[in-house]
Structures are given as C-alpha cells and as structure tokens.
Amino acid sequence: MSFNNKVVIVTGSSSGIGAAAAIAFAKEGANVVVVGRNEEKMKNVSNKCESFGKKALVVKADVSNDADAKRIVNETLNKFGKLDILVNNAGIAEHSELTSKDFMKSFDRVMNINLRAAVYLTHLATPHLIKTKGNIINISSVAGTVNSGSSTLIAYCTSKAALNHFSRGVALKLAEHGVRVNIISPGPVRTDILDNLSIPNFNWDTFNETTPLKRYSEPEEIADLILFLASDKARGITGSEFVSDNGILIKN
Template identity: 75%
Template sequence: MSFVNKVVIVTGSSSGIGAAAALAFAKEGANVVIVGRNEEKMKNVSDKCESFGKKPLVVKADVSKDDEAKNIIDATINRFGKLDVLVNNAGMFVPNDITSDNFMDGYDRVMNINLRAPVYLTHLAIPHLITTKGNIVNISSIAATSTSLASTILSYYISKAGLNHFSRGVALKLAENGVRVNIVSPGPVRTDILDNSSGSINWDSFAESTPLKRVGEPQEIADLILFLASDKAKGITGSEFVSDNGSLLVQ
C-alpha cells in the first residue's frame, strides 16, 4: 500500500494508535502531519517517521479549540499544498455517570474532543479532500454499540455513537465528490489512554474479558487504517471495521 507523496493528517499521534498510524504512513512514503499536545512524545514519533526518509510536519494543538484545529489544516496546506487523508484519532474519556453532580463538566470535555473536533476538522478539510479525491478515517470504538461499561464512562459511549452516525452521514454526502469516509472501531488496545484517565481499569482485566483472551496492539489498528485509506479500499465508504478480539460477541 504505497502512500508516496500523499499528505496525511493523524490527530492524537503522539502515542498509541495515532503514533502507530503515523509511523505506518511514513513507512509507506507519506508526508505525515503529527498532531498532539505532548511535545516530547511528538518529537519521538517525528524522529521515527523521519528515519523513513521524509520529515513530518509537527503541529502542537488541542483539537477541541477551534483556532488550533483550523491551524492544523492551514499549516498542512501551507507546507504541502494539499491534503489526501484525514485520520481523526484524537480521543479521551473520563469516568463519570449521569447521577454525578459534575457530570456535564466531563461530558462537555469528552464530547468536544471525541465528536465536535472531528466534525469541525472534517468541515475544514472537505474542500481539500474534494480536490485530491481523498478520504477520511474516523477512529471510533466498540463502545458506540456496546453498553458494558456505559454506566461509568457514559460520555465516551455517547461520543463514539455520535461519531459513527456522523461518519455515515458525511460519507453519503461526500460520495458525490468521490471522497470516502470510514470508521475503525477497536476494542481494548494497549495504549496510554488508561494512564491518562483517573479510572481503575487495567489491561489485564480487559484481556481476560475478550474471547481471544488478549487486547489489541496499536500496530494492528494502524494496519486497518492504512487499508481503508488506500486504493485497495476504493469501493468502501460509510463502513465500520471492528477489531476487538471478539469483545462484542459477549457484550
């Protein structure tokens, strides 16, 4: 799957799935735009990408802030002159439930990053993707269709369900322009998302709960992202691809 001279934005690419995807695109010859908030982690990813022959564009941004989101697109076009692939990967969760006094604080924070930001970035990217007949891959979660932990991280579940429906709607709209939009929904994947939350969930408990008795690795999800962004998937749009070690079979 060659992405030589393709321009690819990956949000949330300082670690985890996003970092794995950025590296995979760089290995296939893409001009990668690394987006995140941790400068040290982004530099680490950038150095690894550059080892494949091309220096990435690194954009420090909080995708939930409109001016910083707009700068991601503007900086990409200023540097490379086009955009071929947008991977909306940035996401987070906070433990909260609807009965908590501060529920709406966590709800707004999660929704702004997990749903509003992809919507706004898509809106900004559309003119450029129409020009290149590019595509979008939105990173969702099996949480969009499961309720196994919904009572404790309800906002996250809502945000991913919304992202799925948005993806299908915009896929239908952009099909007339030859722009594809697809969804990748991982189950548990070994990233630092748990380290960035205040919950008590751990990877071992996740692994034990899956039929395959394992959790995914970021590279597995990156492989799926690259397939959907490539010409090998030119007939696929508005589709959701699940990689969850069988988790939905028991939920």
C-alpha cells in the same frame, strides 16, 4: 501499500493508535502531519517518521479549539499544498457520575474532543479532500455500539455512537465527489487512554481475559487497518465500520 507523496493529517498522534498510524504512513512514503499536545512525545514520533526518509510536520494543537483546528489545516496546506487523508483519532475518556455536580463539564469536554473536533476538522478539510478525491478515517470504539459496562462512561459511549452516525452521513454526502469516509471501532487496545482512566485493580496482564480471543490489541494492529482503508485497495469501501475488538461484540 504505497502512500508516496500523499499528505496525511493524524490527530492525537503523539502516542497510541495515532502514533502508530503516523509512523506506518511515513514508512509507506506519506508526508505526515503529527498533531498532539505533548511536545516530547510528538518529537519522538516525528523522529521515527524521519527514519523512513520523511520529515513530519509537527503541529502542537488542541483539536477542540477552533483556532487550533484551523491552524492544523492551514499549516498542512502551507507546507504541502494539499491534503489527501484525514485521520480523526484524537479522543479522551473520563469517569463521571450522572448525578455528579461536575457531570456536564466532563460530558462537554469529552464530546468536544471526541465528536465536535472531528466534525469541525472534517468541515475544514472537506474542500481540500474533494480536490484530491481523498478519504477520511474516523477512529470510534465498540463502546459506540454496546455499553462499556460502566455507567460512568456515558459521555464516551455517546460520543462514539454519534461519531459513527456522523461518519455515515458524511460518507453519503461526499460519495458524489469521490471522497470515501470510513470508521474503525477498536475494542481494548494497549494505549494511554485506559491507563489514564485509573480503573481500580486494572492490570493489562489480566485484562486480556475479558475478550473471547483472550488478548488485547496493540496500536500497530489498528494502524494496519487504517492504512488499508486509506489505500486504493479499499477504493470500493465507504460508509463502513470495521471492528477490531478481539471478539468483544460477539460476547455482548
């Protein structure tokens, strides 16, 4: 797949799925906009992109901040003059009990990053994607379809279910302009998000036993799927959800 001179924004691309996607796009010739908050990690991703001959635009930003979201799009246009692909990947998960006094603070934080930020960036990017007949890839989760198994992850599950519905609605609206919108719902992927949840007795070596295929995914596997959906090979696909979960959904 070639993305020669395509312009791609990948949010949450300082590590994990976002980093893998940014690097993969650069390898295929794209001009990549790396978006995140950790400068050291973003620099590392940028250097890997540059090793393929493409110097990434690095934008330090909080996607849940409206001014930062506008800056992401504006800096992209100022640098490259167009936008072809938006990958809404940034996301967080937090444990929070429904009866906790801080529940709503946690709920709002998760929803703002996982859902509202993707909605607002899509709103800002749409006029430019219409010009290029580009496409959007939203990174959801199987948690948007089945309960995560933890009552303390209500906000995360809700945000992903809402992102799925939003994506389908936008896909229908933008189809008339030739803009495609698709969803990827991973199961367990070895990224910081699970490490940061501080799950008691969590161990990646034993975690793979929880899936029917007895494995978890690496970020590069999801990146491969992102590139396929963003490519012309998927030109007839829109409003679809692609699951890569090592069998989680058939188990539930």
